[in-house]
Amino acid sequence: MLDHGCIFCNIVTGKAPSRNIYRDDQVTAFYDIHPVTPVHILVVPNKHFSSINESSELEEELLGHMLVVAKKLALQEGLQTVVTAW
Secondary structure: OOOOOOHHHHHHOOOOOOEEEEEOOOEEEEEOOOOOOOOOEEEEEOOOOOOHHHOOHHHHHHHHHHHHHHHHHHHHOOOOOOOOOO
């Protein structure tokens, strides 16, 4: 379920602009509009979470997939694998 007041949900649905770099049925990745590093990519689930505290064992595959995608994109961008999870 999506929360239309959430900027990330609006990016996932295309209602907010973004420079997407990756998308599949589980996650969307895009460049941060206010980067704190030269390359700053966000990988977000395509379903709404207010925080990691809302996740359960049912999301284990999704959460693992997010990290695999983050690693893939870091390597694609020529970076050492540096991933920060919330």
